[in-house]
Amino acid sequence: MRLCTLFALALTLRAQSATPPPETTARRLNRYEYNASVRDLLATPFQPAGDFPVDDSGYGFDNIAGVLSVSPVLMEKYLAAAENIAKAAIVPPVAPAPSVQRYSAREFRLKVDFDADYDILIAVRGTASAPQATFLIDSVPAEDVRIDSASEGLRAVQFRLHLGRGTPELSVELTPSDTRLRYVEIRGPYNPAPPPLPESYARVFRCGHAPGHHTLSCARANLRDLARRAYRRPVTEEEISGLVHFVDMAQQRGESIDRGMQLALEAILVSPRFLFRVEPSGKLDEFQFASRLSYFLWSSLPDDQLFQLALGHRLRDPAVLHAQIHRMLLDPKSRALVENFGSQWLQTRNLASIQPDPEKFPQFDPALRRDMQQETQLFFQFIIQGDRPIADFLSANYTFLNDRLASFYGIPGVEGRQFRRVELPPDSHRGGVLTQASVLTVSSYPARTSPVLRGKWILQNLLDSAPPPPPPNVPNLDEKAIGASMSMRQQLELHRANPACRGCHSRMDPLGFDLENYDAIGHWRTQDGNFPVDSGDGPEALKQYLLNDQNRFARCLGSKLATYAFGRKVSLPSATGNETFSQLVEEIMTGVAHE
């Protein structure tokens, strides 16, 4: 290809600008999905998408088909990532050349990467006598030697030991006890046993041959299997031939089948069939349906079980689908739903970057930040794995705490750093996401609470009726006055007197006021500056209000979940509020799926 192509490209681009964009149904994997898909395809232990550009979001989520493009920069990164992944996944690890490590302590821990022989040299400071050295591996004596004192120079002794893989604690005991150690040197590895192949190698070479002994016919079988899993559907012989071509190419160049497989894997990882999920506007086929389900609940590829069900046209069978949804929510991979859907729905993803004013909130430190995040994640995870009623999001009588967060909340009887489920005492002022410090913090300003922001948060995330932003150039609150010369309510009433503001604020402010007993990092308070907190009807009444209207909450949550699942704006008018979490998922996969 030819430099004039760029000119042709420019013409194409200009031509494209004239036509409106078509509806999008090809969904690009986002960064999280890319990482998870590679992990489940190859069992490689790294996060290749770390350097990819941040995914743009729409409708509050970063997996929306219409906004995820493949820019040239991203294509460049896909190519580089594919090379790195293929190199890590397929090349069997090689024992390095022997090297020397020197330690001056009598006890130290050694990382042994290879099951092999090692030379151990113990050097002591000059003494008249010939001291005795005992070398211990994990406190078990492995070698007793005499350090010959004949030489006046270096007094040292060397011996060879076999060490297994691991991180043993090595130590030296010297007699007489006043003998001073200079250093211990470990040289190796020598004669290493063949290292075990990485899991990824077995995922690619299912034929089971040792490295270097693969045949061309097993390359074809391996590629058929690998491409099927990566593309999430059966592949044609023509497609496989395109991939086997890389193995031929490598062999013609005098390279190994392994090298050819690397290239084929790279091609798979940059193919549009891997990077995109195509979901036509009409009814999905079985494999598309399996992918939608697995990316919805796992942000990753369908596993073999889902694939087999799709192959047998059984996944849509209501009983089968029901069982699969249960199985998938219980699988640890459903953590993706907590991390991606949960943290974006509740906006707790913003906790990572939020900076409460350190002068007003000195107790907000990185540990408390992590604890807040952790509470909400465990709570969410419990609801989906325990298949709890979705009303628990509003008013559970339990939460997840460790000692730090419990003392922050003023809840007694929780000891130790590990999180555990705690039944909430009636007077704890906690229960449900609205009372969790994470949510209360992300819906506040750095230096103070905002009934407006919290009201907006509730309308937007629990009731699906986000107010428009304020018109520009309207008077803000007088920050200095809040809590000093005027209460928050007096300030906001002043604001609401403006007719341009009243419409929205009469909806937002009362909801937010009910949470005024929680400060800007979610701590319970009864006083705000010089004024007693004016908390409207209080958090319990707010929860009751939301529960009384729980089909509205259910439609909101259901629509957001469906939008996340479909990658485009979808609503779920059928939700009633009496569902458990898995029932809501089923409703989305069966009801909306046939719209």
Place this chain on the structure above:
Amino acid sequence: MNKSLSRRAILRGIGAAISLPLLDAMVPAFASPSTADAPLRLAFIYVPNGILMDQWTPLAEGPDFELSRILTPLAPHRENVLVLSGLAQNNGRALGDADGDHARASATYLTGVHPKKTDGAGIHAGISVDQVAASHVGAATRFPSIELACEDGRLVGACDSGYSCAYNNTLSWRTPSMPLPPEVNPRAVFERLFGAIDENPADRLNRLSDETSILDYVLDDTRRLNAQLGASDRGKIDEYLTSVREIELRIQLAERDGAATPDAPPSIHKPSGVPADFAAYARLMFDLMAAAFQTRATRVSTFMLGREGSTRAYREIGISDAHHPITHHRGNPELIEKVARINVYHVQQLAYFLENLKSMPDGDGTLLDHSLIVYGSGMSDGNRHDHGNLPVLVAGKSGGEHVTYPGETPMNNLHLSLLDRMGVHIDSLGDSNGELFQ
């Protein structure tokens, strides 16, 4: 230059009857035309949430203007800076789409096209001026363009109502539906420009050849896939194809250039990550852009010091309030002062960049002599969300003048003139209705 100014003085008397001040005599000196020896570079530097116009705009016009408070950090570069007042991005206004001025400010800044109001389905703006330049002059450089930013778009719920975050997060649109995400990590920028690994020339050529084979397979595969898709399913796949072709072209270019691995200039070392201090962060990104220009890795770049609607708190200069909320100062002098200090702080970083470009020899002069650096925002008054009379300046070989354009001269007229200087001659872009410099 004096000659043009006397003409301007005459024209000013005629006032609004003349729609475009004629700067023909001045502009050829403003930037040397591209030569093979020292091609012209083009960069757009963006600051979010508008700028306080009464503290930005110089009071006097012409060459004898005094630098305003916000422009004061540019004193050493006064003769290299042309301050342009009166330019507008009319398509940034609501035009029936109600709220969303922040999204529209960044989406129109380099496109001059009214963006489609959508949160997800069918995002659509226009090709941006930098990408027009890149598609014409970018084939001769290793990268057609580079996009940089000092803030990523990871916040949830932080985008303008009814608009996808894509509109706030970038200035650069490769196609009307393909926004180009900026790179925010200095280390990643460095690795992209100068290589992540040390590679010997033979290995590099082998890798390039393998990559070509892989992309050939992918192009074939995409054709097969497209045959199975309905026309309406192809939009995103077509964009993907565009990117694959662009990378393929880049690989061919690299092969043509032989196996030389480009070295980073000695002035810059591989960064380890994102500096916590804003000025250090911005300066590092500026250094990388200068290095990219210096080594001819690219001739075109955009750089957002913050994404539109940014809520960064500039604690480095003692401001712990979030940026966006305080720009809605509704006349409160205390808030206005904070915004002004942020505006000055940003221009200080620009001054650093210009100084850097001046210190780098290039062709018969310095790198700044062969650059067009545009600085500004897609809003003037952030308090009222104004898209008229935008803050704009252009830095380059010569300047030293403040020019005011009448009424609602489209900012895209400037873009057209910049393209002209880059050797790209097109009739119109977005809502342009002529060239600024004729």
